[in-house]
Amino acid sequence: MTNLETLVEAIHDGASVALAPDYSGCAMAAVRALVRRGARDLRLIAVPQAGFQADMLIGAGCVGSVEAAAITLGEYGFAPRFTDAVKNGRITLRDSTCPAIHAGLQAAEKGVPFMPLRGILGSDLLTHRDDWKVIENPFSPDDAIVALPAIRPDVALFHAASADRHGNVWIGVRRELMLMAHAAHRTLVTVETVVDDDLLADEARAAGTIPALYVSAIAEVREGAWPIGLAGRYPADAAHLAEYARLARTAAGFERYLDEHVRGRASAA
Amino acid sequence: MTNLETLVEAIHDGASVALAPDYSGCAMAAVRALVRRGARDLRLIAVPQAGFQADMLIGAGCVGSVEAAAITLGEYGFAPRFTDAVKNGRITLRDSTCPAIHAGLQAAEKGVPFMPLRGILGSDLLTHRDDWKVIENPFSPDDAIVALPAIRPDVALFHAASADRHGNVWIGVRRELMLMAHAAHRTLVTVETVVDDDLLADEARAAGTIPALYVSAIAEVREGAWPIGLAGRYPADAAHLAEYARLARTAAGFERYLDEHVRGRASAA
């Protein structure tokens, strides 16, 4: 077990960082710690889409590139700092589609250089992804298929409900977090609570547990997903998220948000 | 919910049937029902290896071909009816290696025609599998890799601890059973018990549950894995398994076993 600031030190400037979508395990406290540290040139990989985490990191100038099927605040609207950065060409875009990101991570999970995927042909996504290739299906003539290179993030970063003292992390049905951990070189996790028993010894919880083998470091951070919710634990702080969406519409408003809720909250994480 | 005999009626002669390994969810009661019915020309797919289920079906003349990384009775020795059938050329062999079977099923799960896999090159397995192809890695020159065609079984057949009345099936960490269900056209399951609550509504058990969406039919069969064990429920019946291994060494002994424990147990399943 480590603390939050030490945890994010392992995310070097320039690292590729896989992030969970808003409906899964968002490590918002860790994102705030990254902003405070002044991280630079992060290459975000949204699995397969991202929201507040990505928007905040982009707005704070921590991000060099984004690979995502979508960046959005969902019911709170478009992601304003992302939109602004795109318009002004401040980040490199690698637009993708959800299953292509999953397939790329699965290729890394399986240690294969690529994964074939149906669809995509004729989409302008393909035009702009020179790292994607169209190959022939070797089992059927005249049948083109897209080959997606493995996505092996330097770091997978997410928040989960619990971990045990052996370093196992419980994620329940949020299996994209397990895929991220399998695919990434290092996996950094914040958790609500550390439990005293062995998650793998309980046959029910074992099924939703990432073994310690894949986990590089864990920090216990209460409400580590706040203001996003954590399924089964606490709901999203809707008023706060709406406030973020409103302030982040302008660069000045976003700075005000950071001053108030990120830079000013160092001790409270 | 259905009964055992009706369940196995859905397995037509000539069907490809994916079976679990002895350490996972063996549907031994269903196998006995198939033997009683006199099933023919089944194309077994061991995920990725099989034991007593395969040996018994092969001995009873129910099997036309076997795709497997191994067929063995484990600590009870080689699989005698399998060995005998191989020596006498009575079944078609499609020798494989564990991860190739998983990768083929994952290709079916993802709806792609093939999956690349490292290794295998230089193995005689490749020589004898004209359905496997060697292709070039499109992302790196002079880098050959094996392409494995999707394995989409007609039927996945296994035994699990419990199901609920919505048709959801709890498998815990035995995730190869979920892969089988995703990959197969139809999934037939025997379970120890049917529970009254909703497996998907419980966040712990949900993580180890195959949704009803993938499950075609369920039959409640107590000790449906017997004489194999079911992890967390009951151990293997070692004396019985040893007796099988001894009797099955000869065709006559195997017939005696069937008479005593399969054909004679119709009502007891």
Next chain:
Amino acid sequence: MSYRIEELLITTLAPMLEGLEHVAVGAASPIPGAAALLARHRGGGRPRVSMLASRRHASFTDGARELFDCAAQGRIDAFFLGGGQIDGSANINLVGIDGYPASRVRFPGSFGSAFMYFVVPRVILFSLEHSRRVMVPRVDFVSAPGTSPSNVYRPGGPYALVTSRCVFRFDRDRGRFALASVHPGQTLEDIREQTGFDFDVPARIEQTPAPGAQDLVLIRGPVGKDISETYPDFARRVLELDAATA
């Protein structure tokens, strides 16, 4: 019985889902979600409905990829897609307007459209906004194409486009939309005026049927109660149901 446009859209979409085995509904889709639930109520439990945003109606247990794998397996019969721009060839744009990558207007991104559009047999395009801003002659960025050459693996594709003004059916062979019905209060002229692409018009123009009394009872009753778990705002605002009373 008086009704709201949202209710008309729900009863318009629901028949497109009847007789199917399994309908999936993405996030932030209260009207398609309610339509799927209405179809299920009318079908006595069929189709099965998987609503990604719902706790009660999301039955996936293999992570975010399962929706796409499930569709690729042929286990999802209908799905809904939208678009910041939609053109007359059913191409959809979820990426941005005017330039790429530095678009003048940037949308969130393509989500799963570049895949689902290919593998789900019945993709229903749904757009509340029906104006020349959305219904364009040609999308600025093709997130997912409406049609594909015959040698492209594509069991799926566009089935209909349902807007706040009308219903178009898509003819895959001709690669064009045809007006199927016009909502009460709308005219062909209005629709032509607000649509940036050309479409076929039948000799006799049908009107979209108003919601029946029985459907409205279902929508404001059990369907509303169900949808309010996932979309409490929608249930309260549109169906006038409180989560507490629903």
Next chain:
Amino acid sequence: MSYRIEELLITTLAPMLEGLEHVAVGAASPIPGAAALLARHRGGGRPRVSMLASRRHASFTDGARELFDCAAQGRIDAFFLGGGQIDGSANINLVGIDGYPASRVRFPGSFGSAFMYFVVPRVILFSLEHSRRVMVPRVDFVSAPGTSPSNVYRPGGPYALVTSRCVFRFDRDRGRFALASVHPGQTLEDIREQTGFDFDVPARIEQTPAPGAQDLVLIRGPVGKDISETYPDFARRVLELDAATA
């Protein structure tokens, strides 16, 4: 202290695993399993040991494929393989002898060998039987090859061959085994007599060190207790430990 051959093999294998991060042990492998646990006891918890046959030491939660995916990710440093036949190029045969598919002698099959042999850096071949029946000039069926051309992706491969008679190291560049040590009671002559393939012999022949007293205490104590959960027969028969007392 007197010892059994199994204990000698355990203390011979364990040093090959020291300093590693993660060792995986397949099913039906009590001696490699005990060696891995001994290495872990001596290393203060390192290497991590994943024993597939164990409940306590099997930490995989993604089904039967996870072992292979995990190895492909580079997260498994050592693994054990056996062979019905093993030849001097470290090719292994787990399929059958004399003909294919209708082999005269049929083994269970290749299991994961055709993959693990390529991706695990340190594959230790282990065979209790050391005779010309197993150690052959050329295997009848190559389940997995000992070496590969330089353009084949292969971070892994054979490291050593440990038998009931001796230890061979494998030289990947030369593609040959070299005798590393001879177990107490064995002679080079015996080994040559019982080995069907040619191998290199150093000028001075080392003897495999007998198990130290401290190691025997560990093996008959905590390691034996640990292994008896998975292999009660082995613990009882070889280590003379009862599950009840262990």
